[in-house]
Amino acid sequence: MRAEPQSFDRVLSSMCTEPHPAAREAAERFLATNPGDPGTYQTAAALEDRAVAMLGEIVGLEIDTADAIGAADEDGSGGPTGYVTSGGTEANVQAVRIARERAARGTDRPSVVVPESAHFSFRKAADLLQVDLEVVPTASDHRVDLDAVRAAVDEDTAAVVGVAGSTEYGRVDPIPELGEIATSVDALLHVDAAWGGFALPFTDREWHFGHAAVDTMAIDPHKMGQAAVPAGGLLVRSADLLDELAVDTPYLESTSQATLTGTRSGAGVASAVAAMEELWPDGYRDQYVRSQHNAEWLADQLESRGYDVVEPVLPLVAASIPTWLFESLRAEGWRLSRTGDDERVRFVCMPHVTREMLESFLADLDRLESRAARAVPSPGE
Known part of the structure; x- marks a missing residue:
């Protein structure tokens, strides 16, 4: 094959970028490993633990690496507190899936409240998971209208979504206030920081687990984190939330799996760790x-x-x-x-x-x- 990848020298619209040289080299070395089978690919699994711990530090979530992916108890208890996804879409779909599973015991048709600034992946999630998507307007500052969120939530609300770095205007929703609204109806709060998560730690905006009652979050090392594509991230406040997604894996060395995909290249995992070790903070x-x-x-x-x-x-x-x-x-x-x-x-x-x-x-x-x-x-x- 003689094709060459496109140069970045005239790319002004993408939220991906050239990976850091250390991230590129790590991705190549771990290309053939599979963190989806942590019992067999133990080094890749250990790197995923490291990735989750570092992402947790970035987003204000204290994570015990003993609970990280690949380190669950043999009986499947404990579970992970996050994992390296293919990107923000997978993380958002999984967050909606967690909310749906948690809410399904109390409602026949759970709903998710999202601002009109939310990423289009939430429409995919609603379609795939058969949940109602309640889209509320943004205010003149392109952040979600809190009064509209309050009017939209009810006993069927499974999750409220806030955006921390919107893809069209780069705006950050008022996350603490959204957390209060979500808590008032016993819903989860999901924050989509897929793009903004690696920039926001250096601002004074309140957006992460340490600022509000955030339950789940998307953050992508392959965007501002300078990891190689694909390397997204899903983090959750407590392991029991990811347990909502766990399925048995009887023919693998590990006994359960909470990820959306099965086989996953270790390239993204290793690349994310390499980039963060080089660049954080x-x-x-x-x-x-x-x-x-x-x-x-x-x-x-x-x-x-x-x-x-x-x-x-x-x-x-x-x-x-x-x-x-x-x-x-x-x-x-x-x-x-x-x-x-x-x-x-x-x-x-x-x-x-x-x-x-x-x-x-x-x-x-x-x-x-x-x-x-x-x-x-x-x-x-």
Whole structure:
């Protein structure tokens, strides 16, 4: 095969990035291992314990590694407090599945309350798991409307979802308040921090297990964590919640499994550990500061050119760029995407996005704008 992967030098819309060199090397070494069979692949299982413990530190969840995946008791008790998933979609589906199983004993049709800013994976989860999805609006700041959440929850609510780093505007919902609402109806609180989880520790926003009554969380090392794809993460506050998912595995050396997939490459696990050991916390702090500065600089540059810009609270900029210019920039090779509601163009300042790259983008934007202006006849011509 002669095909080569796409370069990242014009990618401004993706929430994936170039993996850290240590993460790339670790992924290659553990490519053929299977943490889904921890009794056989013991080194990969031990690395998953390490990944869960490190993710727990990042998100304010104290995790006893004796309870981590691959270290459950022979009778299946204890269970894991998290595992390395294929990404945020799997983690969100599993969180909804936990909530459904827990609620099924008290309702015939459990529901999950999500903001309109929630990732599309929750629609997949609702379809697969046959739960009702109650979508509530966001306020003018693009965060969930708390009054709408309070009006939506009832005795059938299995989970309330908050977003910590939304994919379209980079916003962080008021997680402590959502926890109070979820607790009031005996529902679980799930936080989707798949993208924001590696940036938020260096801000003053309240978003994690240590700030609120969070029960489950998605956080992806293969996004801002600089691990190789696929390497997501699902964390839960207590092992009994993941026990809701456990199934017997009679022909494996381990006796039960709570993951969604069976066979999983150890590449993602090893890559996540390697990246976090290299970068947590100082490397991630430096990365966040650099990415946030780039986002704020880009926002100022676009605003000075007359575009309407949603100010970045995390390293993500949304700006109202006309369709003809959006399409022209894509024709120049820039990988861009739009938000779903008002069709702004979104720019995600991932670690591979440099100031020089943004300057090159703006040069192309200015050139295309200038060419278009010259093509418009003057009045009276």
